[in-house]
Structure formats: C-alpha cells, structure tokens
C-alpha cells in the first residue's frame with residue numbers, strides 16, 4: 001500500500017502534499033492514463049505548465065481518476081508573455097479551460113525572465129487572483145533570492161512556493177536559507193536528477209538504497225522530504241510512480257542527509273534563470 005503523502009501548510013493557509021507527480025512530457029491519451037493511474041495510486045499533487053502543452057491531458061487524468069477535485073492539488077505555470085496583472089488573469093483562465101477545473105491550487109510564474117523586467121507585476125497579478133478566491137496559493141519558479149527579494153521589497157507580497165531545480169547535485173543552500181527566512185516552501189524540480197541515471201547511480205545513493213532495502217530514487221526523494229522540500233518526480237511508468245510515493249516509512253540519519261548533499265556539483269549543470277527561461 002503506497003498511501004497518500006503528508007501535507008505541509010503554506011503561508012497563505014493551503015495544505016500542499018509533500019510529494020507530487022511531475023508531468024513534463026506526459027501528453028495525450030497515454031499521458032492522461034499515467035496521470036489517472038498515479039492519482040488512483042495515491043498522488044494528490046500534479047505539476048503541469050502552459051509550456052508542457054499537456055494541461056488537457058492532466059485534466060483528462062484528473063477527471064478519469066474519480067478522485068474529488070477538493071482532494072487534489074493542481075499546480076500550473078505561465079510563460080513570459082503573461083507577466084502583467086491582466087496577463088496573469090488571462091493565463092489563469094486559459095489554464096483552467098484546458099484543465100477543466102474552476103480553480104487552481106497553485107499558480108506559478110514559470111521563469112523570472114529578468115530581461116523583460118515584468119515579474120513583479122506578474123506577482124501582483126497572482127495576488128489579485130488569490131484575493132478573488134481563484135487560487136489557493138501563489139508562487140514563483142526559478143526565482144533566485146535576488147528576484148524574490150525585489151518582489152517582497154516592491155510589493156510586500158511573499159510567494160507561498162518557489163519551485164527550483166534542486167537535487168543532491170544542486171542542494172541550493174542559499175536558496176533554501178532564504179526560503180526558510182521568509183516562510184516560503186521550496187519545490188524541487190528534477191528532484192531525482194532528470195532523465196540521465198548519473199545521480200541515481202552515485203555510490204553514496206546506491207549503498208544507502210541497498211542498506212535500507214529501498215531504491216535509489218526513494219533514497220533521494222526521502223532526502224528532499226527530510227529537508228522540508230516538496231518534490232515532484234516524474235515517471236511514465238505506473239510502477240515507478242508508485243515506488244516514488246512510497247518514501248514515508250523510512251528515515252535517513254542526519255549524517256546520511258549530509259553525505260548525500262556532498263554530491264554538490266557547485267553549479268555545474270544548473271540552469272541560470274538570469275539568462276534562461278520562457
């Protein structure tokens with residue numbers, strides 16, 4: 001029995017599941033079937049984006065699962081062209097139409113795009129949607145502490161969540177400290193290292209997996225959980241998706257958490273959101 005992930009309370013009061021399903025590349029009928037199966041297996045948090053062009057498949061998966069909307073936590077994100085107060089609202093309406101829902105639990109600004117210099121207004125747009133009861137929580141993605149500091153200084157608005165690339169290769173110590181200081185919950189993208197098997201094959205990971213009778217992915221996901229991070233691993237395999245959710249019945253010691261973080265690649269392979277984004 002996989003069970004359902006525990007939740008973490010966000011600063012605006014919403015309860016976010018501690019682990020969810022990443023849905024990048026889960027498109028069409030096949031994607032919808034994977035998403036529906038994952039929800040039936042216990043997933044409650046789904047992470048999609050305008051940019052993945054799969055909000056329709058996520059919506060079909062939600063509907064097919066039979067799980068009531070109120071028990072699900074749906075996250076989506078919008079692109080740079082919507083970085084304004086009105087734009088955030090238009091992006092929201094486009095997303096809910098594709099998802100087939102009437103509210104979104106968490107709406108994220110996908111990338112800060114500082115070259116465009118409009119992310120502060122995009123955050124104002126999120127807050128207006130939150131105040132109108134159309135969102136349960138608001139957030140950013142790929143924001144560095146400097147971007148978040150500017151948002152907070154100029155608007156007084158503190159996002160509930162910042163979703164960033166974070167794994168043992170990229171432990172993002174300064175970003176985590178900033179988040180803790182401001183009551184922001186971090187969501188880790190590419191939490192188990194993405195498509196390549198490098199991270200999951202690291203000896204410190206495989207040895208711990210062996211010792212605990214768990215898989216490498218489970219050890220890595222447990223590491224995120226013990227750091228207070230929400231992770232959103234993706235799998236196109238129902239069995240691996242189930243496996244990824246089954247991390248709430250074992251523990252890493254503090255020393256093991258530190259040993260895993262020593263895989264830090266000090267920025268090599270990290271996306272730079274000052275120059276990348278859409």
Ligand SMILES: NC(=O)c1ccc[n+]([C@@H]2O[C@H](COP(=O)([O-])OP(=O)(O)OC[C@H]3O[C@@H](n4cnc5c(N)ncnc54)[C@H](OP(=O)(O)O)[C@@H]3O)[C@@H](O)[C@H]2O)c1
Pocket residue numbers: 021022023024025047048110141142163164188189190191192193194195196200215217218232233234235236237240241243244
């Ligand atoms: N905000 C952003 O800018 C941003 C950027 C990137 C990603 N994301 C979000 O984060 C989610 C997760 O990131 P990601 O998809 O890049 O990477 P990930 O979840 O770290 O890794 C996915 C890869 O791991 C494999 N995998 C999954 N479970 C496994 C297991 N138990 N054992 C072995 N291999 C396993 C998957 O293959 P199989 O499918 O074959 O299992 C897939 O190739 C995305 O889907 C998306 O929702 C957000």
